[in-house]
Amino acid sequence: MPDISSSDRAVASLGNGVAQPIQASDIPPLLESLRCAQPPDPGEEFFVDWMGIRTRIPMLPWAPSELAGTLSEELPIPDDGYRSEDIEYAALARALLGTDERPLRIVEIGAGWAPWAIGGLVQARRRGQPGIAVAVEADPRRCAWAMQHARDNHVEAVHVSGRPRKLARLVADALSTFSGHAAEPTQLLIVVQAAGWHETTTVEFPETDIEDMGTAVWTLPGTDVDYRGAHLKHGTVPAISIPDLLAAIRETGTDRTVVDLLHVDVQGVEFDLLERAADGIQSHTRLMAVGTHSRWNEGKLQHFFLERGWGLLIDDPCKAHFTMTHPTLSGFTVQDGMQLWENPFVL
Numbered sequence: 001m002p003d004i005s006s007s008d009r010a011v012a013s014l015g016n017g018v019a020q021p022i023q024a025s026d027i028p029p030l031l032e033s034l035r036c037a038q039p040p041d042p043g044e045e046f047f048v049d050w051m052g053i054r055t056r057i058p059m060l061p062w063a064p065s066e067l068a069g070t071l072s073e074e075l076p077i078p079d080d081g082y083r084s085e086d087i088e089y090a091a092l093a094r095a096l097l098g099t100d101e102r103p104l105r106i107v108e109i110g111a112g113w114a115p116w117a118i119g120g121l122v123q124a125r126r127r128g129q130p131g132i133a134v135a136v137e138a139d140p141r142r143c144a145w146a147m148q149h150a151r152d153n154h155v156e157a158v159h160v161s162g163r164p165r166k167l168a169r170l171v172a173d174a175l176s177t178f179s180g181h182a183a184e185p186t187q188l189l190i191v192v193q194a195a196g197w198h199e200t201t202t203v204e205f206p207e208t209d210i211e212d213m214g215t216a217v218w219t220l221p222g223t224d225v226d227y228r229g230a231h232l233k234h235g236t237v238p239a240i241s242i243p244d245l246l247a248a249i250r251e252t253g254t255d256r257t258v259v260d261l262l263h264v265d266v267q268g269v270e271f272d273l274l275e276r277a278a279d280g281i282q283s284h285t286r287l288m289a290v291g292t293h294s295r296w297n298e299g300k301l302q303h304f305f306l307e308r309g310w311g312l313l314i315d316d317p318c319k320a321h322f323t324m325t326h327p328t329l330s331g332f333t334v335q336d337g338m339q340l341w342e343n344p345f346v347l
Helices: 024-032 086-096 115-126 140-152 164-176 242-251 270-284 295-307
Strands: 046-048 054-056 104-109 131-137 156-160 187-193 195-197 201-206 234-241 261-264 287-292 311-316 333-335 337-342
Touching: 024 086, 054 140, 086 104, 086 115, 086 261, 086 287, 086 311, 086 337, 104 115, 104 242, 115 131, 115 140, 115 187, 115 261, 131 140, 131 242, 140 156, 140 187, 156 164, 164 187, 164 234, 164 242, 195 201, 195 242, 234 242, 242 270, 261 270, 270 287, 270 295, 287 295, 295 311, 295 337
Parallel strands: 104 131, 104 261, 131 187, 156 187, 195 234, 261 287
Antiparallel strands: 046 054, 201 234, 287 337, 311 337
16 A cells, blocks of 8 residues: 555644534524614605615515515514525624724625615614725616615715726725714715626626526526526626725725625625635635525535635525526525625634
């Protein structure tokens, strides 16, 4: 038999041995920390949740119409019935912990109407805390949703668009007007009309009905078929790399500037994106919430980030129905999963 040295037999450890997963019993107090004592009046169009966030129900094609004009003070356990599960709210609450002495920073990739970015900024305002958030969304119609959602919640917002190589500079320019140390703490949302990607370039993005929230930067090679098997017309859109975006945010802050929550929901290409962007993310990000769309992606994310020393705080697998046929595993997904990662190197 060949001589195998002890170093050859060594197996790298996964994880950091420090991170403590968030348990089911931890979720109610985390969600309670987001409660608004005096929520606004919902009027006729809005749904107001326990955080005091106003959501314009007629704006969202899939939202149950009966929610319009209602106020709910119930915690969204196990879910809120139209947007997300309790664990995703818990991720936002966890990101807010320990940020009281500095500006809150959130980046939302695949933002839609930017609910997590705006939810974080409203929380920061309520706590008398400065905050900035960047929402990256490829569909111009959903960028308009994000701008409207910001106005509905009295959050200052700017919309930037342009050639890929100029996007990071446009974000930095918008941030240069923001002072996290002003006498009156301010909050700012920047809506970037682009796809979030691992490089700054252009990508092919599907053109679909506005209610289709499952679009992704993926086609079957040589075809117009998306990851679900749908034949769709595609158009070229600008893409900004996550590392470039995070660097632009860091450029306008201090040496200790980090993003408190990077929220990523990219419909099945999450591992392809995050593997290639990992170095920039690890240098700039404290917590990362990832919407997952296949067990294969979930397993690859687990191995990759645990090997890098990250801690997995929440691991909620996606659900799939293996009916019909689809060109990818993500095409079978009927309910997204979620992983919440903690980066010990910037805590």
